[in-house]
Amino acid sequence: MNINEQKFELETDTRIVPTNSSIRTLITKHFLECASSCTSIANCYSANYQSVTGQCHMYSAHFPHKETSVGSKTIRKTKLCNGTMGYKYEANVNICYKAFTTAKNHTIAKSICKADGAHLLLINSEQVYDWAVDLMAANDMMRIYFQGEKNDNQPSFVDDEGIELIYFNWTVEHPGTDNFLRTQGETRLMETSTGTSCYEYICQIY
Incomplete structure (x- = not known):
């Protein structure tokens, strides 16, 4: 399967509580850019986007722990866009x-x-x-x-x-x-x- 054929589940006003350090951190202009960047990394399964700072933290966790955080978005890979x-x-x-x-x-x-x-x-x-x-x-x-x-x-x-x-x-x-x-x-x-x-x-x- 092509990892780029990926759709995401989005949850607003939450942030990931990391159990391990992020595998990569970027500055992005939009949560879609954050989600798109995650598709290019094979072991990225979830990400946290902070709308104020534009920071995109990527994680390897499939089902990350989350907490309330106004202005943040949790992004998680779900099923593929496969027709x-x-x-x-x-x-x-x-x-x-x-x-x-x-x-x-x-x-x-x-x-x-x-x-x-x-x-x-x-x-x-x-x-x-x-x-x-x-x-x-x-x-x-x-x-x-x-x-x-x-x-x-x-x-x-x-x-x-x-x-x-x-x-x-x-x-x-x-x-x-x-x-x-x-x-x-x-x-x-x-x-x-x-x-x-x-x-x-x-x-x-x-």
Whole structure:
């Protein structure tokens, strides 16, 4: 099995209580980067990400002891992304995904992803955006919902973990005032959306 075809279980506001020293420590910008780094190390089975410092501590424990720690995330390897439920693995961007070509509104699309233990696709870099555009073209997908929401109390778009999104590739007229994110039909650039219209979507397991 390819160790990079790995999905993770995430638990917020907890930290690993190490019984042995960490096998490696890195500074990462996002918990996904911490999880991705763990896949490249054969004996890394769990990790602890500290959102304030960006520290990523990796451990060899399969089922580590944990304690409450606000702002930290415990990451643990679970089952592989091996085609179960139609999900595929793309090594170039280290994403376990499934493209849904039956259009749904934002609420339903997000709930379908959640039922699979997944999220709407997180586009957090140009590399992921370019890959998503190619995937859309290959599947004749015009518009997709992707991860990111805001509200009156949170004016910036955040991901499902509440982390502010910093990568966007907007159309000329956007961002607008709506609270969800989609791609535009012709250019596939990013737009805001009310979430009520039905579009296709991509789910991502991490």
